[in-house]
Amino acid sequence: MANLTAPKMITSMLSKISPRRGVEGLFIIVGLAIILTFIFMAIFAPVLAPYDPNKTRVGGLYESPNPKFPMGTDRLGRDILSRIIWGSRTVLIVTFLSMALSSACGVTLGLISGYVGGKFDTALSLFMDSLYAFPGLILAIALAVMLGQGIMPVTVSLTVVYVPIYFRMIRSEVLSMKESLFVEAARAIGAKGRTLIFKYIFPNVIPSIPIVLSLNAADAVLTLAALSFLGLGLPAHIPDWGFDLRMGYGALTAKIWWPGTFPGLMIVLLTLGFSLFGEGLAEILNPKLSGR
Amino acid sequence: MISDLLRIEGLRVYYYTRDGVVMAVDNVDLFMKKGETIGLVGESGSGKSTLGRAILRLVPPPGRIISGKIVFDGLNLTELSEEEMRKIRGKRISMVFQDPMTSLDPLMKIGDHIVETIMAHETLTREEAEEKAIKLLEQVGIRSERFMDYPHQFSGGMRQRVGIALALALNPDLVIADEPTSSLDVIVQFQILDLMKELKNLYGMGMILITHDISIIPGIADKVALMYAGQLVEFADAKSFFNEPLHPYGKALLESIPNIQHSDQKLKYIPGNPPDLINPPKGCRFSPRCPYATEKCREEEPPTIMVGRHRLVKCFQY
Numbered sequence: 001m002a003n004l005t006a007p008k009m010i011t012s013m014l015s016k017i018s019p020r021r022g023v024e025g026l027f028i029i030v031g032l033a034i035i036l037t038f039i040f041m042a043i044f045a046p047v048l049a050p051y052d053p054n055k056t057r058v059g060g061l062y063e064s065p066n067p068k069f070p071m072g073t074d075r076l077g078r079d080i081l082s083r084i085i086w087g088s089r090t091v092l093i094v095t096f097l098s099m100a101l102s103s104a105c106g107v108t109l110g111l112i113s114g115y116v117g118g119k120f121d122t123a124l125s126l127f128m129d130s131l132y133a134f135p136g137l138i139l140a141i142a143l144a145v146m147l148g149q150g151i152m153p154v155t156v157s158l159t160v161v162y163v164p165i166y167f168r169m170i171r172s173e174v175l176s177m178k179e180s181l182f183v184e185a186a187r188a189i190g191a192k193g194r195t196l197i198f199k200y201i202f203p204n205v206i207p208s209i210p211i212v213l214s215l216n217a218a219d220a221v222l223t224l225a226a227l228s229f230l231g232l233g234l235p236a237h238i239p240d241w242g243f244d245l246r247m248g249y250g251a252l253t254a255k256i257w258w259p260g261t262f263p264g265l266m267i268v269l270l271t272l273g274f275s276l277f278g279e280g281l282a283e284i285l286n287p288k289l290s291g292r
Numbered sequence: 293m294i295s296d297l298l299r300i301e302g303l304r305v306y307y308y309t310r311d312g313v314v315m316a317v318d319n320v321d322l323f324m325k326k327g328e329t330i331g332l333v334g335e336s337g338s339g340k341s342t343l344g345r346a347i348l349r350l351v352p353p354p355g356r357i358i359s360g361k362i363v364f365d366g367l368n369l370t371e372l373s374e375e376e377m378r379k380i381r382g383k384r385i386s387m388v389f390q391d392p393m394t395s396l397d398p399l400m401k402i403g404d405h406i407v408e409t410i411m412a413h414e415t416l417t418r419e420e421a422e423e424k425a426i427k428l429l430e431q432v433g434i435r436s437e438r439f440m441d442y443p444h445q446f447s448g449g450m451r452q453r454v455g456i457a458l459a460l461a462l463n464p465d466l467v468i469a470d471e472p473t474s475s476l477d478v479i480v481q482f483q484i485l486d487l488m489k490e491l492k493n494l495y496g497m498g499m500i501l502i503t504h505d506i507s508i509i510p511g512i513a514d515k516v517a518l519m520y521a522g523q524l525v526e527f528a529d530a531k532s533f534f535n536e537p538l539h540p541y542g543k544a545l546l547e548s549i550p551n552i553q554h555s556d557q558k559l560k561y562i563p564g565n566p567p568d569l570i571n572p573p574k575g576c577r578f579s580p581r582c583p584y585a586t587e588k589c590r591e592e593e594p595p596t597i598m599v600g601r602h603r604l605v606k607c608f609q610y
Binding site for chain 2: 179180181182183184185186187188189190191192195199200203204
């Protein structure tokens with residue numbers, strides 16, 4: 001780690017990303033393409049969506065895919081394509097917001113806890129480990145029930161699920177970084193604790209964040225879908241893939257496949273995008289992880 | 293005695309490991325005047341690095357300073373608060389580390405290392421600090437256009453030059469150089485030692501040069517402090533030490549330096565191994581390896597005796 005420096009890393013990363021560099025470069029490109037497509041959809045939803053996603057009876061009930069409604073309509077006659085386009089906005093807002101919040105909290109707490117050590121560290125680690133011990137979905141369900149419906153409550157419950165992951169990773173890196181000679185050298189020149197954490201230690205732990213960030217994003221998409229599938233996440237007026245999947249699932253027995261299949265496919269695709277991107281990044285940034 | 297820059301009295305630093313208490317520095321007394329250079333010599337595990345770190349109060353855990361005084365310019369460092377100590381580190385006492393490959397932050401530019409050091413202690417603008425940093429780098433022989441380079445773009449010798457510039461950034465009174473040349477090859481070693489000598493004359497700071505290589509001491513150190521198994525066994529001015537070492541360990545050590553003028557001689561060495569510092573031998577710690585050891589040496593710890601005006605030796609022979 002100590003010999004891998006930022007400029008070296010970036011140049012070697014760039015040289016590896018070209019498709020010729022084999023499968024991990026391809027992972028990154030495909031993953032990124034999927035993520036960017038969804039981001040594009042989310043941003044331009046008002047322009048791209050042919051209908052209002054919440055407007056009922058824009059077509060007939062359960063109209064099968066046809067030129068007017070490429071993905072068909074659901075049981076209330078809403079256009080599924082429009083709901084999917086608007087739904088990407090919901091899922092991306094929740095995912096990105098919860099990733100930003102959980103990484104900011106987890107990284108900061110991990111840095112401080114690892115650096116300070118002692119009883120504070122023991123107590124905080126114990127707390128984080130007990131959070132981590134719960135399966136993510138169970139914890140998210142419990143929190144979502146407590147916090148109620150809406151974008152913010154869901155974001156917060158996902159945030160809490162992922163904070164321990166960043167905390168544990170960063171804390172363990174800080175523990176080893178703290179012992180490294182350059183930190184000791186910085187201490188020997190009289191650097192303050194704050195300077196040591198944020199100017200010397202923090203830049204050295206940054207490379208491990210994006211991988212986890214991306215893999216967690218994949219997980220968050222699934223967890224969010226699961227929450228709204230269970231009817232716990234978002235209120236009915238916010239278009240959401242998980243909720244639509246639940247609704248479509250009910251119609252499957254009547255051989256009406258389109259209301260459930262398309263939202264489900266989107267969940268799979270976005271999860272795949274984040275996973276591919278994360279895995280590709282992991283391969284390139286950290287060869288040690290390749291066995292995982 | 294008041295003019296002493298540093299006075300260490302009865303210093304004990306122990307490491308509390310799972311296997312027992314390692315007495316890394318055991319009852320050491322040392323004093324140095326302003327601008328003096330002391331060569332602190334000893335083999336691996338003799339406690340010399342621990343002693344150096346103890347002066348900066350940077351003994352890594354599980355090590356702790358158990359007792360004793362470290363009086364630096366009238367201040368007892370062992371009694372200062374952590375914040376007061378921080379203000380002394382780098383500013384008044386600084387350190388050059390053994391391994392320049394790992395003692396620089398791989399993600400921080402060379403120039404920023406020095407700027408950070410300056411800004412940690414002085415209220416300057418960034419531009420002023422940068423200007424100062426460039427001057428310092430030029431003084432240690434690094435061209436100013438390398439200011440924005442990262443440590444991995446430097447060779448070992450160059451990095452050690454940066455390490456020296458860092459130690460000198462705030463014109464300290466005392467520099468502790470912990471094996472500054474041990475990880476460099478021989479030619480670079482001499483360049484670095486010459487540079488240190490030159491800068492010492494320029495800045496006039498005191499220096500404690502910690503080394504296991506006794507052959508680099510003459511020519512740079514005024515005094516020699518010889519450590520064995522956590523204790524100071526001889527403390528003398530360099531000239532008299534090299535002319536006539538008093539302690540049997542010092543004698544044996546000087547005899548073991550290869551001499552190219554007598555290449556037909558077999559290389560001498562000191563039989564045995566350095567003692568275990570968890571259970572040090574009874575009596576004199578060198579007695580199991582000492583050719584002059586008597587029954588008394590094995591039973592009683594020898595006192596530190598003043599020989600002549602300024603020499604200290606821990607041996608029953610005197």
